[in-house]
Amino acid sequence: MSASASRNTGIAVWILGLFLPVVLNSAWVSVAAIFAIYGIVALSEDIILGRAGMFDMGHAVYFGIGAYVTAILNVTFDWPIFLTIPFAILLAAAFGALLAAPLIRLRGDYLLVASIGFNAIFVLAMQNNLFGLTGGSDGITGIGVPSLFGLPIESQSAMYWLDWVVLGIVLVLMRNLDGSEFGRALRYLKQDELAATTIGVNPRKVKTLAFAIGAGLAGLAGTLFAVQLSTVSPSSFKFTESVTLFAIVIVGGQGSIPGVLLGTALMFVLPQVFRDFAQYRYLVFGFAMILVMVLRPQGLWPRRGARA
Amino acid sequence: MSLLEIADLKVNYGQIEALKGVSLRVETREIVAILGANGAGKTTLMRTISGLLTPRGGSIVFEGTDITRLGADRIVRLGIAQSPEGRRVFGTLSVMENLRLGAFTRPAGEVAGSLDFVLQMFPRLAERRGQLAGTMSGGEQQMLAIGRALMAKPRLLLLDEPSLGLAPIIVQGIFRTLREIANSGVTILIVEQNARSALKLADRGYVLEVGRFVIEDDAKTLLTSPEVQAAYLGGERRKA
Amino acid sequence: ASGPIKIGVQAPITGAYADEGQGIEKAVKLLADQQNAKGGLLGRKIEVKVCDDEGKASQAAICARQLVNDGVIAVIGSYTSGAALAAEPIYARSNVIQTSDGTSNKLLSRGYKTWFGNAAPNSAEAKFTAKYLIDVRHFKRIAVLTDHSSFATGLADAVIKNIKADHGKVIDKAFITAGSQNFTPVLTKLKALKPDAIYFSGYYSDGGLIKAQMAQLGITATFVGGDANQNVAFGKIAGSAAKGAIIVNVPGPEQLPYPTAKAFVAAYKAKYHQSPPSVFTLTNADGMRAVMQAIEQTKSVKPAKLEHYLHTMKSFDGLTGQFRWNDKGERVGSPFTAFEVQADGSYKIVYPAPKAG
Amino acid sequence: MGTFIQQVFNGLTVGGIYALIALGYTMVYGVMRLINFAHGDLCILGAFIGLTFLTSLGGAGHPGAALLILAFVAAIVVVAVAGVVLELAAYRPLRKADRLAAVVSALGASLLIENGIMLIWSPQVSVFPSGLLPTTTYHIAGASISFVQVMIIIVSFLLMAALYLFVNHTRFGTAIRAAAIDQDAARLMGINVNRVIASVFVIGPALGAVGGLFIGVYYREVYFTMGWTYGLYAFIAAILGGIGNIPGAMLGGILLGLFNAFAAGYISSSWQDAITFALLIGILLVRPSGLLGERVAEKV
Amino acid sequence: MSALLELHGVGIRFGGLRAVDRLSFTVDKGQIVALIGPNGAGKTTVFNMITGVYRPTEGSIRFEGQDITARRPHLVAAAGIMRTFQTIRLFPEMSVLENVRAGCHLRVRQQWWQGLLSLPSQRREEAELAERAHEILRRLDLDRFAHDRAVSLPYGVQRRVELARTLAADPKMIILDEPAAGLNDNESAALSETIFGIRDSGITVLLVEHDMNVVMSVADKIVVINFGQKIAEGGPDDIRNDAQVIEAYLGRDDDEEEGVS
Numbered sequence A: 001m002s003a004s005a006s007r008n009t010g011i012a013v014w015i016l017g018l019f020l021p022v023v024l025n026s027a028w029v030s031v032a033a034i035f036a037i038y039g040i041v042a043l044s045e046d047i048i049l050g051r052a053g054m055f056d057m058g059h060a061v062y063f064g065i066g067a068y069v070t071a072i073l074n075v076t077f078d079w080p081i082f083l084t085i086p087f088a089i090l091l092a093a094a095f096g097a098l099l100a101a102p103l104i105r106l107r108g109d110y111l112l113v114a115s116i117g118f119n120a121i122f123v124l125a126m127q128n129n130l131f132g133l134t135g136g137s138d139g140i141t142g143i144g145v146p147s148l149f150g151l152p153i154e155s156q157s158a159m160y161w162l163d164w165v166v167l168g169i170v171l172v173l174m175r176n177l178d179g180s181e182f183g184r185a186l187r188y189l190k191q192d193e194l195a196a197t198t199i200g201v202n203p204r205k206v207k208t209l210a211f212a213i214g215a216g217l218a219g220l221a222g223t224l225f226a227v228q229l230s231t232v233s234p235s236s237f238k239f240t241e242s243v244t245l246f247a248i249v250i251v252g253g254q255g256s257i258p259g260v261l262l263g264t265a266l267m268f269v270l271p272q273v274f275r276d277f278a279q280y281r282y283l284v285f286g287f288a289m290i291l292v293m294v295l296r297p298q299g300l301w302p303r304r305g306a307r308a
Numbered sequence B: 001m002s003l004l005e006i007a008d009l010k011v012n013y014g015q016i017e018a019l020k021g022v023s024l025r026v027e028t029r030e031i032v033a034i035l036g037a038n039g040a041g042k043t044t045l046m047r048t049i050s051g052l053l054t055p056r057g058g059s060i061v062f063e064g065t066d067i068t069r070l071g072a073d074r075i076v077r078l079g080i081a082q083s084p085e086g087r088r089v090f091g092t093l094s095v096m097e098n099l100r101l102g103a104f105t106r107p108a109g110e111v112a113g114s115l116d117f118v119l120q121m122f123p124r125l126a127e128r129r130g131q132l133a134g135t136m137s138g139g140e141q142q143m144l145a146i147g148r149a150l151m152a153k154p155r156l157l158l159l160d161e162p163s164l165g166l167a168p169i170i171v172q173g174i175f176r177t178l179r180e181i182a183n184s185g186v187t188i189l190i191v192e193q194n195a196r197s198a199l200k201l202a203d204r205g206y207v208l209e210v211g212r213f214v215i216e217d218d219a220k221t222l223l224t225s226p227e228v229q230a231a232y233l234g235g236e237r238r239k240a
Numbered sequence C: 001a002s003g004p005i006k007i008g009v010q011a012p013i014t015g016a017y018a019d020e021g022q023g024i025e026k027a028v029k030l031l032a033d034q035q036n037a038k039g040g041l042l043g044r045k046i047e048v049k050v051c052d053d054e055g056k057a058s059q060a061a062i063c064a065r066q067l068v069n070d071g072v073i074a075v076i077g078s079y080t081s082g083a084a085l086a087a088e089p090i091y092a093r094s095n096v097i098q099t100s101d102g103t104s105n106k107l108l109s110r111g112y113k114t115w116f117g118n119a120a121p122n123s124a125e126a127k128f129t130a131k132y133l134i135d136v137r138h139f140k141r142i143a144v145l146t147d148h149s150s151f152a153t154g155l156a157d158a159v160i161k162n163i164k165a166d167h168g169k170v171i172d173k174a175f176i177t178a179g180s181q182n183f184t185p186v187l188t189k190l191k192a193l194k195p196d197a198i199y200f201s202g203y204y205s206d207g208g209l210i211k212a213q214m215a216q217l218g219i220t221a222t223f224v225g226g227d228a229n230q231n232v233a234f235g236k237i238a239g240s241a242a243k244g245a246i247i248v249n250v251p252g253p254e255q256l257p258y259p260t261a262k263a264f265v266a267a268y269k270a271k272y273h274q275s276p277p278s279v280f281t282l283t284n285a286d287g288m289r290a291v292m293q294a295i296e297q298t299k300s301v302k303p304a305k306l307e308h309y310l311h312t313m314k315s316f317d318g319l320t321g322q323f324r325w326n327d328k329g330e331r332v333g334s335p336f337t338a339f340e341v342q343a344d345g346s347y348k349i350v351y352p353a354p355k356a357g
Numbered sequence D: 001m002g003t004f005i006q007q008v009f010n011g012l013t014v015g016g017i018y019a020l021i022a023l024g025y026t027m028v029y030g031v032m033r034l035i036n037f038a039h040g041d042l043c044i045l046g047a048f049i050g051l052t053f054l055t056s057l058g059g060a061g062h063p064g065a066a067l068l069i070l071a072f073v074a075a076i077v078v079v080a081v082a083g084v085v086l087e088l089a090a091y092r093p094l095r096k097a098d099r100l101a102a103v104v105s106a107l108g109a110s111l112l113i114e115n116g117i118m119l120i121w122s123p124q125v126s127v128f129p130s131g132l133l134p135t136t137t138y139h140i141a142g143a144s145i146s147f148v149q150v151m152i153i154i155v156s157f158l159l160m161a162a163l164y165l166f167v168n169h170t171r172f173g174t175a176i177r178a179a180a181i182d183q184d185a186a187r188l189m190g191i192n193v194n195r196v197i198a199s200v201f202v203i204g205p206a207l208g209a210v211g212g213l214f215i216g217v218y219y220r221e222v223y224f225t226m227g228w229t230y231g232l233y234a235f236i237a238a239i240l241g242g243i244g245n246i247p248g249a250m251l252g253g254i255l256l257g258l259f260n261a262f263a264a265g266y267i268s269s270s271w272q273d274a275i276t277f278a279l280l281i282g283i284l285l286v287r288p289s290g291l292l293g294e295r296v297a298e299k300v
Numbered sequence E: 001m002s003a004l005l006e007l008h009g010v011g012i013r014f015g016g017l018r019a020v021d022r023l024s025f026t027v028d029k030g031q032i033v034a035l036i037g038p039n040g041a042g043k044t045t046v047f048n049m050i051t052g053v054y055r056p057t058e059g060s061i062r063f064e065g066q067d068i069t070a071r072r073p074h075l076v077a078a079a080g081i082m083r084t085f086q087t088i089r090l091f092p093e094m095s096v097l098e099n100v101r102a103g104c105h106l107r108v109r110q111q112w113w114q115g116l117l118s119l120p121s122q123r124r125e126e127a128e129l130a131e132r133a134h135e136i137l138r139r140l141d142l143d144r145f146a147h148d149r150a151v152s153l154p155y156g157v158q159r160r161v162e163l164a165r166t167l168a169a170d171p172k173m174i175i176l177d178e179p180a181a182g183l184n185d186n187e188s189a190a191l192s193e194t195i196f197g198i199r200d201s202g203i204t205v206l207l208v209e210h211d212m213n214v215v216m217s218v219a220d221k222i223v224v225i226n227f228g229q230k231i232a233e234g235g236p237d238d239i240r241n242d243a244q245v246i247e248a249y250l251g252r253d254d255d256e257e258e259g260v261s
């Protein structure tokens, strides 16, 4: 498929997605909404993991920061949801850049463990009711709904559309990233850091930026998550969630937009389908994960040009 | 019976046909050189003989044993050692550990002599026994790779561009030593870009072009053959 | 209407809380089977729909919608407060009764009419515990230990509040990491503070180990555990060290004095060849029984009627004792007791003093 | 003083267990560059196998030493077999792929084993019989340490030393290290790489089974999700020491145990894990390849 | 002519080993300078110090009069020095075109956010640079490989791609570490021509090479080092006949003697 053909297909699929609430019942609409949200987080994880090649296994932190910022500003300080979005993005991005400072000095698995560490610290901080703002283990409940021109986005379908539109925006950004010098610099660093620096790539700057952008987008998704569930609590941002995000990127295909979305679908929607297996569900799921990797080591839908 | 007999060997990388049916024989105590441009398939041939690649067709027979589908480790045990392209030394092991690994298939008691021989051939290795191989200079690593292959005391020695990255004086030394090694009963199959030196050393030579042998002849003949001169020896133009 | 009456179970069938979740599922299905064997309710069969929320908020929200779509009139669950919280507004909006063992105050704070907590609220247990610690045992130096779960921190905080209200002294509030098994560091620290009682608000799998490790470290303080410590495994894990541990709870599945409870536990064991994992299996069973009773009494499956019935009934004869629900859906009136674990692992009620005869 | 020594013992015991599990982690990593996320689950599988032996053969009475040894043997055998099967089915096909593919395969295997345990042995806590080992407690300078603790520390040290000698001073050990660096080059030396890797998947999980069973006899409770927790800590220990490095895994495990003890004992139990992780990150900043990890010898 | 690159007493140690020892030499603008010496003499290490990969323990390095000692590699690149590696370092999973395009990194003016927004100015720039990369491929006769994955190419082609990548940056100076390794005589003759072409386009060249045919034919000046120290410096003829250099490095090959005659 040529680049423009695949783009057109992408746009068509996205438009079709707008009609989901018409055909699905509300349980599946909420599955679709949460898919869109996790899709954004997974894409943002892909910037760091799949594109820059940094083994970030603490991405739930930035997702959580976004969700908590919205929850705190909305519940405690009564801000309208839409107004919290820039702050959710900025604070998450700032943390991304801040944590990147130590992280990017580490390589491979050492980075992975350090990022797990940050995730554990984050969850504990939320549980310990940091500054009396995060609500401890219960988290924060009663998050309101956003309203657009005075109309509340309240129904399940309306929320889904909101999530879907944001996903659309993020998809456009990701596609632009692919064709931009910044996106390429990430790939240079991933494939050979020394070679990249000797052609003039500033590794610290580019990696920090990757963390900041990835974190910012995850923060944006955090806002949507808080709105969707109307409650946030530390358990939604545990390290195991980061592991899932990590797996999504690898299962789908690193650096591949359709791949990551497909990975999200597989890792997230498939367990919903597996519900009938009851307690066998994750046994089957674990087996499926192995099978997918063995059959498609490059991911379900590898990046174009990647080793087949 | 030849020591090594290869018939109609075909090797693919996915869709790419790297060897399209090559046949070759090497007699005991012979030195055979393989020439060819970049990408002709020389390395592919060497890797296939050693069992690192599995051919799509054809056969490789060593001392009467069909080794076409044997695992690489089994082939080493039969007496074929290789100094591979790209050196492939064990970077985080010391020079000494690398050399000992070369003799992995041999009983521990027998390696002392080979070790002396190798360290004498490459004094730099003796000076740097404890250095991690990965921190050696490119040429030093190349010496190590050759030395490591010799440690196996093979009956057939495969050398893939042994002179790569070595100083002229070392190259001269190596080619001299190879002659001695061959005289001591080791058969050598050598791939070289330094065609002139290789042909001077070798008994026979083959020229490989995009996956096929196009010429096979006596080394002396090849050295003077106009075709080979034009294609691989660069004539006398730059000698002035 | 005809067709079966659908009841939902939203519980963690997989994941870290799988034993509790599966226990709830089994209990509810058992009750439904028993009722169906008797001809069902209002002449209709009961059908149980189960949804696994893994104890996660995002899954809980999906489960809630799923069960609502399936047309359930009431849902038992979930086990964790976090999952219950995420599902609560969805059930409320769809007018589906939700009865769960969640005890977080936040579950009550939104005033949903559909919510019915089936476990005793922290406040009641905390009040009883403080009274026992201060007025009955006269402990002077009490250390409080908890894990980071919403349930345990909530209970610990309530207990601390009540101890202070009773003019008792809490010398330290310390935390363990649930499941980490190695609690000697924090216990060593507490030992140096010379407490005469250590109150632990978390779960039995940790509580049993804490009791064992206290013995190993030579800590003589009395162990007092919150309701989640009541599990047959507590005594087994603590082994010989279990003796003398005090556990505060409504009586547990095995010890429940009420005949209905005994019969239920027997039926459960007969059907599943294992004991219910904890008392929460029974509190959730009580939730199911209350819903069934409401349907029977009101001869209706209309949520409004059922809710009204449940909010106003004077007393419900639960497997876990007599109780009722106030207008917030909080369980009121629970027969808390303090047990002492005996050398043979059995429980003896030590407070309130058992009535003679 | 007594408190301090006690905290040291507390840290050493759990650290010893982390170290035992970390040894297996680090060995597999050393050869395959694979973070075997299923390793912790294999360990706990060992505990369950041992438990089954003890309870089914032990009957009501106190199982004797012979039975305990039998339980260890059974656990080691079953887990080693499981390790080899895992390697064959889930990792070998991915040897030439991006190494993260194998990591995800390992995550899948972790889920598979964990849920398999849940289905076979129930999701409830399983409890080991008491009295398997002497309950003697030694008192040293006001601190107490039990027989089992001493045994855990000693056994993990002995196993580490044996493993270290095996890997660094035997021919087969050298083969393992060579295969770890460059599999093709190792084959050119005559090393049967498949056999080397299979053997690592015997040794690593076997050590893990010992660790898992120690957890069982010491803490006496096991449940299916425990493997993930211990596995994670062991992995962190291996990283702390420098992954791929055997004494490093040992050191990392012990230090992690000590950090935990001191964080809880002297700073704040509420922030215990956070403090431990902060220390870990701090150490990695100073030593980016772990405490004993070598700087990668990369010549350009 | 002013010195473009100057090394003053540069040295580095690895543990006890003095890999490079108080080395000084200069490269003038527009020159082709060869650095030769036995294996392990310290040639690659010198390159690594110039390009900021290693930090010298003594001495200073100046480029265009500015001190660049121990500058981080990307800043050295920004100053106008591009290099190749003794062990080829391409971006293995990228196409030849993408690899060469990578060399243009420093020429890019767009900011990251402009890229994310895909503004028209950015797209125009992208198109220009893509065209530039194609042009360089054509110049080095690599266009038929444009869409091949770098790692699947034969060794010699990979070397040329690496060279093309340095040229894409339009550098002031390129540093080549054994560019002729693995090339046969014909191919290295072609390489010599390419190097002349590069010099003629105004780029200064510093190279390490063991192929004496190449060195003697292209170099304006040769610096010989052994054990990290300079043992000779001069034009090809001086070096060829320098007794010390013959002793330590060149040896007496029959071929060479024929050639000298």
Ligand SMILES: Nc1ncnc2c1ncn2[C@@H]1O[C@H](COP(=O)(O)OP(=O)(O)OP(=O)(O)O)[C@@H](O)[C@H]1O
Pocket (backbone or CB within 6 Å): B013, B016, B017, B018, B036, B037, B038, B039, B040, B041, B042, B043, B044, B045, B085, E151, E152, E153, E154, E155, E156, E157, E182
């Ligand atoms: N891993 C690989 N994947 C795909 N193609 C490959 C791979 N390795 C080699 N090839 C292709 O096979 C052909 C033969 O390569 P080979 O390395 O055998 O050549 P060679 O004669 O050794 O060349 P050189 O002189 O450059 O070393 C080339 O066209 C090359 O592109």
Ligand SMILES: Nc1ncnc2c1ncn2[C@@H]1O[C@H](COP(=O)(O)OP(=O)(O)OP(=O)(O)O)[C@@H](O)[C@H]1O
Pocket (backbone or CB within 6 Å): B135, B136, B137, B138, B139, B140, B165, D299, E014, E017, E019, E037, E038, E039, E040, E041, E042, E043, E044, E045, E046, E086
């Ligand atoms: N990181 C390092 N640690 C220890 N020794 C090193 C390191 N890097 C280089 N050396 C040593 O320094 C010396 C110089 O190495 P260098 O690579 O510069 O040699 P070279 O002149 O490029 O040789 P060649 O022609 O073989 O490539 C060598 O003896 C090498 O072993």
Ligand SMILES: [Mg+2]
Pocket (backbone or CB within 6 Å): B042, B043, B044, B085, E155
């Ligand atoms: Mg080759």
Ligand SMILES: [Mg+2]
Pocket (backbone or CB within 6 Å): B137, B138, B139, E043, E044, E045, E086
């Ligand atoms: Mg060099």
